[in-house]
Amino acid sequence: MSHMQLVQEQKGDGLTFRIHALTHVTRYSASSDGELAETRVMDGRFTVEAQLHGSGVLIEPGAFQYSHGNIQAKVEQQAKGGFLSRAIATAGTGESAFATRFTGQGKVWTEPTRKHFIIAESSGAKGDDMILDDKAFYMAQDTMQLGTHTHTSIAGALSGNGLRQPKLSGKGIFVVESPVPVSEVEVIELSGSDSLIVDGDLMLMYSASLNVELRPLVRGLRNAMRSGEGLVFMISGQGSVFLTPTHRNLSAATL
Known part of the structure; x- marks a missing residue:
């Protein structure tokens, strides 16, 4: 079409x-054949x-x-x-x-x-x-x-x-x-010996084999208030995580 x-x-x-x-x-423009x-x-x-x-x-x-x-x-x-x-x-x-x-x-x-x-x-x-x-x-x-x-x-x-x-x-x-083009999607491969901490707003999809925990970025109410950060995902294990780091949009994970 x-x-x-x-x-x-x-x-x-x-x-x-x-x-x-x-x-x-x-x-619009005229081509060489007049079309x-x-x-x-x-x-x-x-x-x-x-x-x-x-x-x-x-x-x-x-x-x-x-x-x-x-x-x-x-x-x-x-x-x-x-x-x-x-x-x-x-x-x-x-x-x-x-x-x-x-x-x-x-x-x-x-x-x-x-x-x-x-x-x-x-x-x-x-x-x-x-x-x-x-x-x-x-x-x-x-x-x-x-x-x-x-x-x-x-x-x-x-x-x-x-x-x-x-x-x-x-x-x-x-x-x-x-929310972003495929060229802006970042894929992070976890080997099982490393981990990933990420704002839930940025997670497009990830392997179900991974271990995921939702918790404050820093422990303790006073520290959390000082950091200005809400809840983040702590991800470990083996698998892939697809992130959209160029996109920002408020979600429940950051409330």
Whole structure:
């Protein structure tokens, strides 16, 4: 499509994800053959195309724009404590969330947004599960399982219920919504002999195999008040952490 520019593509088993940047005309000019030519630039909005050719996709409710082809849509109830971002509040009450599942042959397009998207892949191997920021999930191949991870080590820290986050497991490709472009995402690999201290605002996703603890940066009420810092994540073990250090946005982890 002339009003879009492909910025990322990844093929999976029976499914292809494409991220497109929307463009707009900045100048018209006459070409050598007399035809009117357009000069286009990206306008800061992005959309995701899911091409189905044998597999299905689960999409965040409200993200669907249109589909083309022989596509069937079904709203499915996720496991108890499902996490989709528009239902994260109900996850805290133990109620179920919903996802829209698309199957068939054809293409599904999502609503344009000014958020950035990142395509990732999971092998399905043990330890390859990912914990996501509660606003990061966007869509996933329906061969993957959607669930909720509860940090039992910090139960009671937030509203007496601990901290719940989305969890993706199984084999397939998926898309996460990021506040920054993929070029600004920093990936830190922990070997098991080192650790990471990070503000929760900056964590896009991380390996479920890691040990995570939420606590004040410095011990003691007086010291915490002097430092001006709130709660931070203490991460150890073996795995990967995806950070967005160029983004700042207040979250519960810094309250």
